[in-house]
Amino acid sequence: MVAMAQSAPSAERLRKVDGFLAEAWADLARHDERLRPLAVEVRFDRGVAHLSGEVAGPAELRLVRDLVGRLTGVFGVWCRVGVGGREPVVVDLGCGATKQWPGNLGLDIYPAPGVNAVADLSGSLPLADDSVDVFFAVHILEHLIDFLPLLDECHRVLRPGGVLHVMSPWWRHVNAVADPTHVRLLDVQTFKGICGQRPPGTPRWYPLHVGCDGASIFADLTPLAPDDPAPDPNHLARFFD
Numbered sequence: 001m002v003a004m005a006q007s008a009p010s011a012e013r014l015r016k017v018d019g020f021l022a023e024a025w026a027d028l029a030r031h032d033e034r035l036r037p038l039a040v041e042v043r044f045d046r047g048v049a050h051l052s053g054e055v056a057g058p059a060e061l062r063l064v065r066d067l068v069g070r071l072t073g074v075f076g077v078w079c080r081v082g083v084g085g086r087e088p089v090v091v092d093l094g095c096g097a098t099k100q101w102p103g104n105l106g107l108d109i110y111p112a113p114g115v116n117a118v119a120d121l122s123g124s125l126p127l128a129d130d131s132v133d134v135f136f137a138v139h140i141l142e143h144l145i146d147f148l149p150l151l152d153e154c155h156r157v158l159r160p161g162g163v164l165h166v167m168s169p170w171w172r173h174v175n176a177v178a179d180p181t182h183v184r185l186l187d188v189q190t191f192k193g194i195c196g197q198r199p200p201g202t203p204r205w206y207p208l209h210v211g212c213d214g215a216s217i218f219a220d221l222t223p224l225a226p227d228d229p230a231p232d233p234n235h236l237a238r239f240f241d
Helices: 009-032 058-069 149-159 188-196
Strands: 039-045 048-055 076-083 090-093 105-109 132-138 158-169 206-212 216-224
Touching: 009 039, 039 058, 048 058, 058 076, 058 158, 058 206, 076 132, 076 158, 076 206, 076 216, 090 149, 132 149, 149 158, 188 206, 188 216
Parallel strands: 048 076, 090 105, 090 132, 132 158
Antiparallel strands: 039 048, 158 216, 206 216
16 A cells, blocks of 8 residues: 655645744743843744854753754754854855855855855865854755765764754655656655664764654754764654654
8 A cells, every 4th residue: 555645734834833933932932041141033934943143152052952942843943153252154065046044155066156165065075174063955965876975074074063954855745756856765764874873983963853844854963973972762762763
């Protein structure tokens, strides 16, 4: 028996969910004394939380990320927050003419108005170790036959505590197969393997948040150091079977 694909939520429902999330976050920020002094703005767009502003240290940013990500209806937590007076270095991978934020550094294999540097994303990235705070890989991984080398490069380039934001078509949605340039199908469970089932000695990731809205999958990953403990099974159970 062939399983029927689930439909994505309507634009109207997503708009109402965004309104619910905004109210829920405002209420939490009013009543949690840890959040009151923080200059972080949280905006919701189709279930994705967009964080901007500035915090004094990485622990404060992690706190906001974790609390926002616990709200029911949040599919991803995308972040552009300054830490300790330093603006984050944010890179859009395969951005073409459109970046997630105008000030991001854009990398793509083809020149375009939004591209700051031409780079083959299936090879080495022209970026130094520990030099980037945030990567966006929006509708990129599904175009790569083997995207693990790109993830390894992101792991190398991200600073400790940095985040890789992934968005790709969900394998059961028509968008995954309608584009003939898509060569990979992805699911939330794909990131279970990325975060826990790779060979010893390969870069490891911690899933900050993973979600699916019925059309796209989202994953917010932060690099683990070689001596960092594995993610807690209770945390992994939030996202993976």
